[in-house]
Amino acid sequence: MSTHPNGEVGMRWALILMAAGFFLATLPALAQDPPDAAAIIEAGFNHYRGKASEAEVEMIIHRPTWERSMRMVGWTKGTDKSLIRITAPAKDEGNGTLKNGHEMWTYNPKVNRVIKLPPALMSQSWMGSDFSNNDLAKSDSILNDYTHSHIGTETHEGHTVYVIKSMPKPAAPVVWGMQILKVRDDDVLLSQEYFDEDLVSVKLMTADQIQPMGGRLFPKIWKMHETDRPEEYTLLNYHSVAFLDDLPESTFTINALKTLNRR
Template sequence: MKTRIVTLLLLLPLISYSQDATEIIKRVDAKMRGNSSSSTMTMKIIRPDWTREITMEGWSLGTTYSLILIKSPARDAGTAFLKREKEIWNWQPTIDRVVKLPPSMMSQSWMGSDFTNDDLVKESSVVYDYNHFIRGDTTINGYDSWKIEMIPKEDAAVVWGRIMIYVAKQDDIELLIRYYDEDNYLINTMVLSEIREMDGRVIPTRMDMIPAENPDQRTVIIYQEMEFNIDLSESYFSIQNMKRMR
């Protein structure tokens, strides 16, 4: 009995540490989503010899529903991506076709960028699909930050084998994220910057996704506007509504 008590006492700090890490990730996720949200953003795909720019609008309701509408360039305008629970569809108005994306496509490039389909529609949940562990602290761009490791749960259908996220202790701001595959190779690094207030929340408004194998290229997403806790219902996130949007 004494041995069991001693063992439990030794494990308590580790259990508490894991719970603290999960609470931090919950706060970070809730801060960027709200109960619901809308956003206007620009995505720049930057390559050594060319650059492509896409403007888009997005809406979300919790972690279950999201919708992204492409506004420009003209040839892509009206293209939309819809997530309802675990199902994702793509509307292509030029060919008048709705395509359901299989799970195998979640790791593929989104619109030719360095973001994956999973990154943009957030098919996996950083809160519920991963176990979280604080691995120490560090300083990122002058911010005293937590270093948190996220390991997928055994039954989670996720893209990444491991994620390292660096979160500023003040205001729970994401500053840096590193994505690893199942063999623990670094695949992408996301740098979050241009921190400012949007709709009463202090958040990063620029995200640079940089592939490890091609560090001379990147994809940048810049938020022009964000609103949180807006009036949205589940019915807004329908295939019919996705096809009507312009």
């Protein structure tokens, strides 16, 4: 039995339309741009900080000939408020740091003295560690003082990793001449590398042991070290973290800095 000519024509058109439909369906995937670099950075920042948070952390400062540790509890709210209080060892208990907006204070209970840090000292070492005052306060400078561009992708544990270059805005009051951040497609920050004004790498922060904490995936271990001294480093070991909808404004005051130990 022979096929009717009209049937053959109809079959050809059906095949052509199917092929065209498949091709058009793949065009968006082929042409799709990576997410906006600034949006990636903001999502990563919001993921590890949240609307508000409370955490218990152990800091381990490691040097080739010695090592010391301290325990602390910290609170954050929004993009510019944080309070950190040391809870152990006993000789350091009660020492604290408060950041509210662009201002930062430290408190020493032994002399019952609050000191306001000038902006130049906010980038200095916190308690002799490899983290700066700004690092521990989870400063929002990376969001406000830099422009961001997507420079590549990698993979990590089955996730796409966006590599972002952050350059300071003109006249921005920042220390770093460039930062390179790696953020997974689920908003987990994997690393943050800091460069001087000559674009030479100075220090590197990396994340490890990503696991469920506080209802989301979160790196249990954060490590900071100078680029040319990997044998000297500081670890932040998160024992607990809770992401909250809010915290009272009274948490981030001078009075709280002097008196607050736990909620």
